[in-house]
Structures are given as C-alpha cells and as structure tokens.
Amino acid sequence: MLIRRIEWFRHLVLLAIVCAFCIPLYELLKTSFERHGIHNYYDALTRIDLGRNLLNSTVVTVCTIVLVLLVTMPAAFAFSKMRFPLRNALFLMILLALMIPGIAIAVPVVQIVRSFDWFNKYWALVFPYTAILAPFGLVLAKGFMDQLPKEMQEAGLVDGCSVFQSFLRIYLPLTQPIAMIVTIFTFLGSWNEFLFAMIFMRKEKMQMVTTIPIKFQVDFVTNMPGLFAALVIIQLPLIVLYVLFQKHFKEGLTAGAVKS
Template sequence: MRRKRAVPNTIAVLVSLVVIFPVYWMFATALKEPGRILSATPEFLPWPLSLENFRTALTHGPFLHYVRNSLLVSVSTVLIALIVALGASIALARFRFLGRRAFLVGLVLVQMVPGSAMVIPLYLMLRSVGAIDFVPGLIVTYMTFVLPFTIWTLRGFVAGIPLELEEAAMVDGCGRFGAFWHIQLPLLAPGIVATSIFAFISAWDDYLFAYVFLKSQNNYTLPVWLVSFQTSDGIDNGATIAASAIFSLPVLIVFLLIQRRLVGGMTAGAVKG
C-alpha cells in the first residue's frame, strides 16, 4: 500500500516545491540587503537578514491609506456579492421560471469573457454616470466579474440541500426566512467560504481596472501603489519585492487558515446540482 502511494506522493511533493519556490524566492529576496539583490551569484538563503527593503516600502507613500482603500473595495465586493448571489442561487435552484436555463447559460458565457476586453465598455459606462475616480464605481466593476462565479457555485450547493429539510423546518414552526437561517445557511458555509475567497482575491489583486478607473492618488489601491516604485530614475528592486511580499501576505494568511474549507467548497460546488 505504501509503495502504491510513494509515486503520487513524490509527484505531489515535487509539484508543491515548484509552486512554492517563487513565493519563497520573493520573501528571501526581500530580506536581503539592497546591494545583494542583483548579485550574479544566486543566494538561496538570505543571510544576514535585512529589513531595509521593508522599511523603504512601508515609508513610500501613504501605505496605510492604500491598505484601507484595498480592504474597503475587497470586503465590500465580497459582502455585496454574497448577498446578491445567495438570493439568486436559491431562486435558480428552487424555482422554475421562464428564462431560467438561458440565465444559467449566460452565467457561463460571461465568465468566458476576458476582463481586458471589458475595460473600454466599462470605462464609458462609468464615465456616463460620473463614476470615474469613484471607489463605489470600482466596486460595481468588480461585481460584474465576481457575481457569475459566485451565483453558479452557490447554486450547486443549494441544489445539493434536500428540500425536505426546509419543509420539515417549516412544519416545525419556522417561516421561510427561519428555514433559510437555521437550515440552508449552515449547510452553505463551505460554498460561502469558497466564493468569498475568490471574490476577495479578485478584488484585492486587480491592477488593470483600478489603474484605469482611479485617477487621484487618494483613491489608489495597493496594486496601483506597487507600480509607483517604478520612476523615471529607475526601479527600486528591493523595495518593489518587499512591497509585493507585504501585498501578498493577507491572501496567503487567509488561504492557509481556511484551505480545507476552500478546497472542499470548490469541489463540492462543482459536482452538485
């Protein structure tokens, strides 16, 4: 039995090392002294350790202000997407109405459209309503890409919950909302976690729409802040790598904390319904 597992385990370890190595190299490079970053000889262990690159990154512009903007945009996108997607997924899974199949096909087709192809149409739409350089306008933009995936995934979870559970709760005295709150919502937790992380990462990592739609530095998010290390005098490689490491930390920490729920939610939502 152990011999049968040896080969797939070895392959899994090798793939994991290949995937993890760029992340390790980023943090290792950020901890090197600024003069050693462009060394011709690779140094896999950053010794002696230096925090100079992190100090430069954190003092470059109003860092905490950009963090606040990114958190505001990302968290708002997640909350609004979940509220809308929960209602839409329940309607698609529990009710039969005219145009339901066409709507489901539309959800799939929308996810196939590359985001870069939507920059000009979205820019014109936001400009027509005066939402350029307006943080809520950026949140609405992210919603157009997050909602289809969120609705589709949660619909699979709702369809996998037996209708008899809700009917039994309503017979016992729960109303429609009570059955949702006490029965459906706890069972939807893995799907909510999976879609929340997807929505958060989509909003947190985006650079293209934030750069195009936000004009004033006061509204910049962290991805736009990262580009500010490139100036006419050159690129501060150490500070840029340190800023990238700081930028990636929240996503890495959240993913490590809930990775089991995330993987379980993605796979369960893919096969149900």
C-alpha cells in the first residue's frame, strides 16, 4: 500500500516538473500564433526576409561542419594510431581550447578577421567556428578511434596499404557513428552562436538567424507574435533534427562529461 502511494507521488511530482519545463516552450508556440494565427509565419518570412538569414546560417553551418570533419578526422587518426614526438603535449594544448571563452579572445579575433578583410563574409564566421568547435570533435573522434584495434592498421600494412590508405580505406569508414555525432554537435554550435555573428555580420543581407531578431526588435515591439513566429522558424531545423537523431544529440552533447 505504502509503496503504491510512493509510486503515485513520484509520478505526480515528475509530471509537475515536466509541465514546468514545458511552460516556456508553450509560451513560445502560443505567442507565435496570437492575433493573426499562421499568418504571422508568412509575415516573418516575407516582411523581414527571414529566408535570406536562414540561407546565411545554413551556408555557414554547412561549411563549418565540412571543415570540422576535414580537420578532425585525420588529426584524430594521428593522435590515436601514430607515434610522434610531442604527441601528448600537442593534444593537451588543443584541449585547452575547450576551456577558453570565445569572448575572451574576441578583440584579437576581430583584428584578424579585419586584416583578412572578411567582415560581412561567410569566412569571418566559418573559420573561427571551426577553430572553436574542432577541438571537441577531436576529443570525441580520438576517443572513438582509440577503441578500434591497431592490428587493423598492421594488417593493412602487410597487404601493402600505406598509412594514409589504411586511414582512408580501413579506419575512416568505421568512424561514421562518431562523425555523425561531431556533425550534430558542430551544427548546434554554429547555428546557435551569437557573439561573433553579431560582431562580424553587420550588413542586413549577411546577418545570421541569431542576430536578426535584435534588429527587428523595434519593428516588433508592436508585433510580438510576428517576432515569436520568427523565433519558432529559427528553432525549427534544430527541433526536426532533434526528433530524428535524438540519441546522437544526447551522446554528442554529453559524451565529454560521461567519458572523463
């Protein structure tokens, strides 16, 4: 009897907590449909040309993902399967990058981007994002490759594979699961980034989805539902991906904490 009651109590408390977690999400959706209903969404896409910003964010995100994968996979292979002087020191140094707040290096990064004349260009974001997000990808990919047996490489060498061929033909195809997780992690980091997007993309046409609402805040004071419809649209790609690849999301984001 008592255990029954404890179970009921537990379910009630959990339900209450989950409802509390849902309130802000409900508020987001509800406000976005106020007054003109679905028309708010149409408005957000046409009147403030949100489509252009979605395109910008997509271009930057896709380029960042490609670059991150290109630089992390070979590096993870080398750190995991090859022996060379300074291996551990270099790896630790890159780990340090995980800890540095982006804002703390913003002043010099602005100088660098300016010297390349990259303001209002996609590279202004793609390169710093890659630098900031690749180290975590490296940690994940190296951890994954550490679990693949080294004998595979030796077997490959006997069959006449060069080291590079064994990386390309034997290891790389096996890393697909971790590549997926790195992709999702990079997607989130790049889509959601705000600081550099605000500093580097000043031209209206070049702005990312994360900074556009600020610009239209004035316009939207009288049109809160329109703003919220825009917010839902910004969020939609992430939600769709989350629903499709839930497991990868959780693994990708929590892997660092679970491992160490």
